[in-house]
Structures are given as C-alpha cells and as structure tokens.
Amino acid sequence: MVYVPFVSSLGKRKGGGKGGGKASGSSSSGGTSGSSSSGGTKGSISSGGTSKTTTTYGGGTSKVSTIPSGQLFAGRQTGGGTRTALYGSGYPIGYYPGGVYHHGVAGRGFPFFFWPLVWGSTAGFGAAYLWASILDYGSPNNGSRPGGPEMQMRIESPNAAQVYHIISDRDTVGAMVEPLQTACPDINNQPLLPIPFDGSSGQPKPELAIQYYRASSVALTLNNYNNTASFSDDESLPATPLPSGIDLAFLNCLNTTIGAAVQQQAFWMMCVALLVAVRNAW
Numbered sequence: 001m002v003y004v005p006f007v008s009s010l011g012k013r014k015g016g017g018k019g020g021g022k023a024s025g026s027s028s029s030g031g032t033s034g035s036s037s038s039g040g041t042k043g044s045i046s047s048g049g050t051s052k053t054t055t056t057y058g059g060g061t062s063k064v065s066t067i068p069s070g071q072l073f074a075g076r077q078t079g080g081g082t083r084t085a086l087y088g089s090g091y092p093i094g095y096y097p098g099g100v101y102h103h104g105v106a107g108r109g110f111p112f113f114f115w116p117l118v119w120g121s122t123a124g125f126g127a128a129y130l131w132a133s134i135l136d137y138g139s140p141n142n143g144s145r146p147g148g149p150e151m152q153m154r155i156e157s158p159n160a161a162q163v164y165h166i167i168s169d170r171d172t173v174g175a176m177v178e179p180l181q182t183a184c185p186d187i188n189n190q191p192l193l194p195i196p197f198d199g200s201s202g203q204p205k206p207e208l209a210i211q212y213y214r215a216s217s218v219a220l221t222l223n224n225y226n227n228t229a230s231f232s233d234d235e236s237l238p239a240t241p242l243p244s245g246i247d248l249a250f251l252n253c254l255n256t257t258i259g260a261a262v263q264q265q266a267f268w269m270m271c272v273a274l275l276v277a278v279r280n281a282w
Contacts, residue, residue, distance in 0.1 A: 064111075072144065073110070081111030086214050086259055103235050104129030105216050106136040114146050114217035117167055119206045120199015127231050130206060140198050147171040147263075152197035152204060155180065156188035157250045163223040164254060165204045167197055172218060172263050179261035184253040206230045210242065211255060218262055220254065222246070 064080040067073050105116035106129070118133045120140050140150035147169030153176070155164040166173060166180075173194045181190055197203060207230045208221035222242070229237040 077109035077111075078113055079111065080109075081215060086112075086262070087211070103233055104132055106132035108215075110215070112214045112217060114169060114172070114214060116216040117150055117169075117219055118199070120203075127206075128233050141196070145169055150197040151194045153177070153192050153194045154189060155192065155254065157247050158186045158188055160188045162246050162250075164251075165208075165221045165223075166218065166254075166258065167204060167221065168214075168218040168262075170194070175263050176258065176261065180254070180257055183257040183261075184250065186250060186253075211258075213258055213262055218258065220258060 064077050067076050067078060069075075108116070115137050116133060118137050118140055119130060121134065138144070143149060148171055149169070150167060151170045151173040152165050152167045153173050155166065156162070157164070166176060177192045177194065181187060181192060199205075204219075204221040204223075207227045208223060208225050209219045209227065209230065210222050210225055211220045212218065213220075224243055225240070227240045229239050
C-alpha cells in the first residue's frame with residue numbers, strides 16, 4: 001500500500017521499491033538533454049553561485065555550505081539533503097534535514113540545491129504562504145531557477161482512470177521520463193511528454209498536490225483531488241483524504257519511482273573524481 005501523508009498510517013517513506021530500475025539510453029526534453037548510462041541521466045545546475053553535477057538516482061550530500069555574498073539568496077544554506085530525506089508531505093513545505101515541517105517555503109535554504117516550486121499568481125487565493133513563495137522565487141518561468149523554468153508532465157493511470165502530473169524544473173521533469181516509463185509500464189499515455197508550466201488556468205493547482213519531494217522542488221498532483229486545507233495558513237488543518245477507488249498499486253509505482261530516481265547532486269561522482277586525482281598524483 002502506498003503511503004501518502006495524512007492518509008496512511010505507515011512511517012516515513014524512503015526511495016526504492018518498484019521504482020528502483022535504472023534508466024538507459026538518452027533523455028532530452030524542453031531544449032535540454034542529458035547523457036544516460038547505468039548510473040542514470042546526468043545533468044548540471046547552477047545553484048548558489050556554483051555548478052553542481054546532478055543525476056537520477058543520485059544520493060545527494062550531507063555537506064552544508066552558505067551561499068556567498070553577491071549571489072542570489074546570499075547567506076542561506078545549501079546542501080545537507082540526502083535521498084533518505086527526500087519525501088515531503090501534502091503541503092509545499094517539504095522535508096528539511098532535521099525533520100523540519102512548516103507551511104511555506106519562502107526564506108528557506110536549499111538542502112537539495114534546487115529551488116522550491118511555485119504555483120503561479122492564480123493559485124492559492126487567501127493563502128499567504130503561497131504568495132510569499134512567488135515573491136521569493138519569482139514566477140514558474142523564472143530563467144534563474146536551477147534546472148530551468150518549471151515544466152509539467154501528464155501521467156495517466158491504466159485506462160486513464162486517474163490523471164497525475166509531476167511538476168518541477170525543466171531538467172528534473174525531463175530526466176523522469178525514462179525512469180517512469182520503465183518502472184511503470186502500465187502508464188496509459190506513453191511516450192510521456194513534458195510541457196511548460198506557468199500556473200495558468202487549466203493547469204494543476206496546489207490543491208491537487210498529493211505529495212511533495214526534494215524540499216518541495218517536485219510535486220505530484222492528482223486531477224480529481226481537492227485538498228481545501230492548502231488554501232489556509234493554518235498548519236493544524238488536516239489534508240483531505242485521497243478519493244476512493246484510485247489504483248493504489250499504480251500510485252505506489254509513481255511514488256516510489258520518483259522517490260528513487262528524481263535528480264539529486266551526484267555526490268558519488270565528486271568522490272570518484274577525488275580518488276582519480278589522488279591516484280594520478282602518485
């Protein structure tokens with residue numbers, strides 16, 4: 001059974017399970033491309049004034065640093081997020097290392113280097129925490145966003161009974177095409193196609209979000225879900241339960257695949273590079 005916050009009584013989830021397969025071939029979407037091998041689809045982002053190598057199935061890093069002066073968000077901390085801390089909740093808050101859960105993402109650091117996603121100016125009337133995130137991180141199409149402007153990807157369950165969307169930056173969404181199609185072959189609308197996300201009318205809204213990942217920089221939405229608590233700044237309000245009759249096996253496949261494969265810093269690559277440098281020095 002899939003664990004979704006406020007719905008299931010299971011403990012905190014970890015990546016893996018059915019979505020543990022590796023990508024192969026190549027991945028290209030939205031004008032960017034990444035090489036792919038048994039280690040996953042690789043990419044590069046600029047965050048905090050430095051370049052970071054990312055990869056699907058990357059483990060992240062426990063190292064924390066401070067963004068230097070002269071850079072966007074100077075003084076905030078980056079790093080410290082590993083894949084075991086990747087799952088968040090049903091609100092745009094995410095799981096921050098140390099177990100911090102609060103409504104809203106404005107003013108926070110970047111444990112996974114990626115910025116939290118924003119929902120656009122038409123989302124969340126009456127919820128100050130949603131507006132604060134727009135003031136902090138700009139619109140969904142902000143070109144300064146690590147990984148590129150936000151994108152969305154429609155995912156249909158078998159027979160199109162339920163419609164999901166994954167929303168994140170361009171590179172993250174593009175890199176998830178192959179892992180999802182490989183691990184969840186019952187997806188009805190293959191091949192998956194990322195398209196731009198700007199939060200305009202007809203696009204997914206925050207009340208549809210059933211799960212956030214990677215410190216709220218990735219969201220999974222369900223079209224017939226309506227979490228009315230997302231419109232409030234009251235953190236004590238419970239989220240609306242998932243609708244009955246959904247294909248939980250399919251949802252579990254999406255959830256575990258995203259948790260296992262979504263791009264993170266390729267910390268192991270830095271370790272390999274260091275070992276090679278030491279070897280060559282001898």
